Amino acid sequence: MSKLNVKTCCPSCQTVFRVTSEQIRARAGKVRCGQCRTVFNAIDGLLDDDAPPTPIASDQAAVATAAELATDAAAVTIRPWQAPTHRLAVDADLALPPVPDPVDVQPADRRPESAPDASEPDLANAEEPLAASLARPRETLAYGRWLGGVMGRLGLPADRAMTKPYATVALLLAVMLACQWVFHFRVAIALALPGLRPALAALSDALGADMPLPRHSEWVSIETSELQTDPGRNKLLALQATLRNRAAYAQAYPALELTLTDTHDKVVARRVLQPDEYLPPSGSPDESFAANADLELRLWLEASGINAAGYRLYVFYP
Numbered sequence: 386m387s388k389l390n391v392k393t394c395c396p397s398c399q400t401v402f403r404v405t406s407e408q409i410r411a412r413a414g415k416v417r418c419g420q421c422r423t424v425f426n427a428i429d430g431l432l433d434d435d436a437p438p439t440p441i442a443s444d445q446a447a448v449a450t451a452a453e454l455a456t457d458a459a460a461v462t463i464r465p466w467q468a469p470t471h472r473l474a475v476d477a478d479l480a481l482p483p484v485p486d487p488v489d490v491q492p493a494d495r496r497p498e499s500a501p502d503a504s505e506p507d508l509a510n511a512e513e514p515l516a517a518s519l520a521r522p523r524e525t526l527a528y529g530r531w532l533g534g535v536m537g538r539l540g541l542p543a544d545r546a547m548t549k550p551y552a553t554v555a556l557l558l559a560v561m562l563a564c565q566w567v568f569h570f571r572v573a574i575a576l577a578l579p580g581l582r583p584a585l586a587a588l589s590d591a592l593g594a595d596m597p598l599p600r601h602s603e604w605v606s607i608e609t610s611e612l613q614t615d616p617g618r619n620k621l622l623a624l625q626a627t628l629r630n631r632a633a634y635a636q637a638y639p640a641l642e643l644t645l646t647d648t649h650d651k652v653v654a655r656r657v658l659q660p661d662e663y664l665p666p667s668g669s670p671d672e673s674f675a676a677n678a679d680l681e682l683r684l685w686l687e688a689s690g691i692n693a694a695g696y697r698l699y700v701f702y703p
Contacts, residue, residue: 390403572599607628608629624684
């Protein structure tokens with residue numbers, strides 16, 4: 386079988402040598418220069434040959450190829466080196482050193498001694514690592530039974546059937562969190578939405594808690610107050626006062642603090658009065674102090690052995 390011999394030039398060292406058509410087809414034109422070991426595309430460096438190629442007998446192919454390679458290797462194109470200021474001339478009579486016979490022309494399939502260039506990826510095997518890494522997961526028998534069991538009879542996809550229990554648990558937790566928030570702020574919610582107070586009271590009773598009334602002492606004021614000694618009983622003090630709830634909503638009854646002082650305004654006695662102590666018999670501490678309402682109170686206090694010259698009266702919520 387005849388071989389086509391063509392000339393090609395190494396782009397790195399400018400060495401010209403012959404290659405056969407089989408060497409070009411072996412690796413899509415990629416060959417290795419035997420002079421500088423550079424891998425390049427022989428098709429890109431083809432040179433025009435004036436003489437048409439002639440078929441060479443198969444028994445003389447090895448000898449002819451070796452002779453041609455030796456001849457072409459001797460005709461190496463040497464470009465003169467150009468200095469920045471002058472040109473160095475090459476002596477024509479200078480004999481070139483002998484070139485090893487023959488020049489090694491290797492196909493591109495051998496592994497180079499140095500690391501391959503990143504710009505020349507091997508496209509032939511580029512998909513093999515990706516295909517090897519995509520391993521198909523193994524489905525067990527138990528997983529197959531579960532996938533086609535009860536969930537399959539419900540007509541639900543497998544992923545939806547798996548997430549449904551978690552969604553139910555998340556919904557229950559959200560409802561419980563909302564109920565806890567409402568229970569904690571039930572008093573403030575009842576103030577903002579009075580119509581929800583019966584429902585909030587029922588929720589508190591179901592949880593074993595009470596529904597406390599608002600306790601804002603800044604909205605409770607003492608309109609009038611008077612402390613006198615009972616003429617008939619010198620050991621008793623009569624306290625009269627008027628309380629007013631200035632809030633727009635009902636509140637719990639406050640506690641009263643009565644402080645007795647002497648002529649130097651020093652404290653000689655102090656007493657705290659709870660709602661069950663100053664409310665009239667018809668009133669109850671569990672009832673509410675109506676909005677924008679007044680409360681008249683009158684009570685007697687035992688003060689034997691106390692020489693009081695003045696008093697102070699405060700309202701507060703314990």
